[in-house]
Amino acid sequence: MSLVRSFRIGTLEIAPGLVLAPMSGVTDMAFRRLVRECSAGAVGLVVSEFISIEGLTRNDLKTHRMLRYHPGEHPISIQIFGSDIDRMAEAAALVQATGVDVVDINCGCPAPKVVKKGGGAELLRRVAHLERMLRQVRREISVPLTLKIRTGWDEDAINCVEVAQMAEAAGVAMVMVHGRTRVQLYTGAADWDLIGEVKRAVGIPVIGCGDVVSVATARSRWERSAADGLAIGRGAMENPWLFRQIAAAQAGAVVPEPTVHERLAALRRYRVLLEEMYPLPVAAARLRGMTCRTVKGFPGAPALREAVTRTRTCDELAAELDRFESRAASESRVGEPPRRGRGLTAAFVASTDERGSL
Numbered sequence: 001m002s003l004v005r006s007f008r009i010g011t012l013e014i015a016p017g018l019v020l021a022p023m024s025g026v027t028d029m030a031f032r033r034l035v036r037e038c039s040a041g042a043v044g045l046v047v048s049e050f051i052s053i054e055g056l057t058r059n060d061l062k063t064h065r066m067l068r069y070h071p072g073e074h075p076i077s078i079q080i081f082g083s084d085i086d087r088m089a090e091a092a093a094l095v096q097a098t099g100v101d102v103v104d105i106n107c108g109c110p111a112p113k114v115v116k117k118g119g120g121a122e123l124l125r126r127v128a129h130l131e132r133m134l135r136q137v138r139r140e141i142s143v144p145l146t147l148k149i150r151t152g153w154d155e156d157a158i159n160c161v162e163v164a165q166m167a168e169a170a171g172v173a174m175v176m177v178h179g180r181t182r183v184q185l186y187t188g189a190a191d192w193d194l195i196g197e198v199k200r201a202v203g204i205p206v207i208g209c210g211d212v213v214s215v216a217t218a219r220s221r222w223e224r225s226a227a228d229g230l231a232i233g234r235g236a237m238e239n240p241w242l243f244r245q246i247a248a249a250q251a252g253a254v255v256p257e258p259t260v261h262e263r264l265a266a267l268r269r270y271r272v273l274l275e276e277m278y279p280l281p282v283a284a285a286r287l288r289g290m291t292c293r294t295v296k297g298f299p300g301a302p303a304l305r306e307a308v309t310r311t312r313t314c315d316e317l318a319a320e321l322d323r324f325e326s327r328a329a330s331e332s333r334v335g336e337p338p339r340r341g342r343g344l345t346a347a348f349v350a351s352t353d354e355r356g357s358l
């Protein structure tokens with residue numbers, strides 16, 4: 001089976017069928033651009049972090065800033081969340097007016113503050129309400145409307161097939177399924193057999209999501225589900241080159257694991273992208289978070305992480321990286337991939353293996 005195919009959302013071609021999954025606090029413009037740069041030509045679609053319809057329709061400035069994207073990001077989908085039908089339709093129209101390619105509604109967020117207000121995964125328990133919402137939003141916008149769901153609320157309420165069929169009938173152009181229930185949060189393994197059931201039950205594209213962290217996991221999930229595309233979340237945080245590695249595998253090529261030097265260069269680039277869009281303290285906080293993830297597996301990583309955690313500004317952090325790089329260069333280690341050879345994702349794959357997901 002071919003590993004990377006393209007698919008269509010309405011008339012929009014997504015090629016290859018690899019999607020950067022929405023991640024709150026992560027998939028902002030800076031991160032999306034970084035992934036598109038590291039995996040040039042191999043990211044079919046990027047999805048924003050989820051954005052509150054309450055904030056959008058009440059004209060909250062901070063929320064509106066979350067709509068920013070770069071012209072080079074197309075095709076791009078903006079995800080919105082909330083519960084009120086009229087506000088959802090109004091917010092979808094606001095999002096469409098920015099010129100995005102796709103509007104996505106979140107039906108998967110498990111956070112209590114979201115589900116208590118009737119949004120996110122709670123919509124999976126209010127299917128009639130969700131159907132009215134989808135139909136109203138569909139009338140309001142002309143760009144494709146898509147849905148991100150979990151498999152159900154809990155194991156006794158698996159309803160992803162029913163929800164996807166309802167969504168298709170209501171005019172939704174694509175469904176992305178994270179193969180866990182709301183109650184599972186991020187525990188256990190994503191159920192790609194259920195994703196396969198959704199794929200067989202509807203005619204619109206179905207994108208599978210959950211635990212894709214390497215070429216091997218991409219291949220096995222794809223083969224198990226026959227999904228039209230794969231969405232990658234945490235794997236992209238650990239390894240923004242992953243899309244390129246998966247796309248290359250299609251052609252029988254191997255993109256080597258990025259070296260320590262390349263990972264440091266990506267962090268420096270990420271800093272520039274962050275500083276273009278945030279006040280400096282916010283940029284520093286986001287850069288610290290990403291750096292701590294990226295340096296996992298580096299020689300001397302614990303000490304570097306500790307030093308990075310203590311920094312307050314991007315300049316201080318950059319100085320730590322410079323010091324680290326000079327030391328590593330003197331030991332001739334910057335040209336190597338991080339420990340384990342297969343890089344950062346190896347640890348994550350190993351941990352998912354232990355959970356029996358492969």
Ligand SMILES: Cc1cc2nc3c(=O)[nH]c(=O)nc-3n(C[C@H](O)[C@H](O)[C@H](O)COP(=O)(O)O)c2cc1C
Nearest residue numbers: 021022023024049050148178209210211232233234
């Ligand atoms: C930090 C974080 C934030 C997330 N935020 C969102 C979000 O805003 N909207 C959404 O639909 N899913 C969100 N998710 C779920 C991911 O899109 C994805 O479905 C999930 O992480 C499983 O895929 P993965 O194993 O590739 O990470 C988030 C996940 C993480 C780890």
